[in-house]
Amino acid sequence: MATTPLKNDIADKKTNTTASSRVYEALRDEISIGTYGVGSRLTEGALAKSMNVSRTPVREALHRLASEGFVTLSPHAGALVKGWSAQDARDVFETRAIIESEAAARAARAATADDIAILEDLANRMEGAAGAPLRDVHGYSEMNRNFHGHILRMSGNRRIENIALNLMDLGFLVRSYRLFGQEDVNRSLSDHRQLVTAIRDGEADWAAAIMRAHVLSAACVFKGTHDVGDTQGETERTAPRKITQRGN
Amino acid sequence: MATTPLKNDIADKKTNTTASSRVYEALRDEISIGTYGVGSRLTEGALAKSMNVSRTPVREALHRLASEGFVTLSPHAGALVKGWSAQDARDVFETRAIIESEAAARAARAATADDIAILEDLANRMEGAAGAPLRDVHGYSEMNRNFHGHILRMSGNRRIENIALNLMDLGFLVRSYRLFGQEDVNRSLSDHRQLVTAIRDGEADWAAAIMRAHVLSAACVFKGTHDVGDTQGETERTAPRKITQRGN
DNA sequence: AGCTCTGATTTTGTATGCAATATATGAGAT
DNA sequence: ATCTCATATATTGCATACAAAATCAGAGCT
Incomplete structure (x- = not known):
């Protein structure tokens, strides 16, 4: 999208105080809507740049999403959007x-x-x-x-x-x-x-x-x-490095 | 496959590679043992200094502990050891x-x-x-x-x-x-x-x-x-700032 | 050609500095 | 004396820089 450094790309709906929770909600909604395809890799840097924040709140949001089962997060490997079998x-x-x-x-x-x-x-x-x-x-x-x-x-x-x-x-x-x-x-x-x-x-x-x-x-x-064709979500395959990221 | 068929982390006591998980496990054990009294405040800086790491992994560990219900974590107020009624x-x-x-x-x-x-x-x-x-x-x-x-x-x-x-x-x-x-x-x-x-x-x-x-x-x-006398854990009272921190 | 190893690049993990915010303290007014 | 308000301080939240780790690419060898 346009790289205009607006104050907040993310819709500040509830005047969320922390950037971390804004990023969390935005990512959660995006994943729910299906913007990022199942299995696509979410890199901290790219998300941070697209949301005009640093990697720190993005990182916290990803961890939270992992704890709630929206993404899988293996050490040093990053976050993958979790699929639902x-x-x-x-x-x-x-x-x-x-x-x-x-x-x-x-x-x-x-x-x-x-x-x-x-x-x-x-x-x-x-x-x-x-x-x-x-x-x-x-x-x-x-x-x-x-x-x-x-x-x-x-x-x-x-x-x-x-x-x-x-x-x-x-x-x-x-x-x-x-x-x-x-x-x-x-x-x-x-x-x-x-x-x-x-x-x-x-x-x-x-x-x-x-x-x-x-x-x-x-x-x-x-x-x-629901036409079932997606991956098994729980079993963690070794994630391939290059995955076409559907959304953006 | 006798011992731990679970990828869950409670079992693997081998030295985890990341400092974040080390801090998490240490804090979780300390809280379980009762080193920090119920309601005591865990400040990132103090914990970081006592564990010889920076605040970043401590912060992640606290968030994880909060997601699992060991501490309560209010936006700018910090982490309090959660009590069980x-x-x-x-x-x-x-x-x-x-x-x-x-x-x-x-x-x-x-x-x-x-x-x-x-x-x-x-x-x-x-x-x-x-x-x-x-x-x-x-x-x-x-x-x-x-x-x-x-x-x-x-x-x-x-x-x-x-x-x-x-x-x-x-x-x-x-x-x-x-x-x-x-x-x-x-x-x-x-x-x-x-x-x-x-x-x-x-x-x-x-x-x-x-x-x-x-x-x-x-x-x-x-x-x-269990002699019941502790606080209600769920209801979040406005946390008092000064609380004697029992452990260390 | 296929495989292996080594360097290059990308990405995560950690440390540190700065800014924002909540709490604590004290002065002043009622 | 108590309450209110402003200032001070400590702590969290965020940004940036650096280190570690993993993957990717390509050269060299079999």
């Missing part, structure tokens, strides 16, 4: 099903009137925002995250809450909402309605079952539309 | 019970003869190393980690495996093995025997139940001997 995706959804169904059961046992009001409000707003292909994917997934997040919080177990939210924040999952068709959206909204009812009535087992089905159905949508 | 501990054990019981069930469905042999070998060695108050706490917890780790791997879900291992690697848990009395050790060993049997026979529900009881009983030992 079908197995990886299945693992994530299965893990979410296990954890979130348990959280839903606990939420049903601990629900207050305020909790129900919050969940109903979120369900209402999601229904209002639902369109054939989702118009505002970001907004919808944000509300969906809040809905699940509130149930997780209601479980009273912060560890469960954090683990499940981290699983929801994985890049390839965020992208998957674009794949939702009309009936997928409708079913998802219906699930949410049922969840609120089950939780409101203290039906822990029912809530758990709905949540489990809800998460696994999303996995099915993902599996159906 | 009784609620935190309970959350961890409950989460482990949920995840690992599911993993045990899956392991029972997927067990091979090799798996059983490995688990039996580990169980044997743990019985050989068991003493009244555990003599070699580190070795015992290492074998215990391998035992649970292999069951987790047998589940076939890498995400479950990593999440549960991370929960097992938390500092206050590692320390908790010192609290095990004779009967606690005996019960734990008996649990392991039963687990191997249930998994060998493909009894998924039984394996899950044993694992759940096994983990929760450890929680009970921890709760019984």
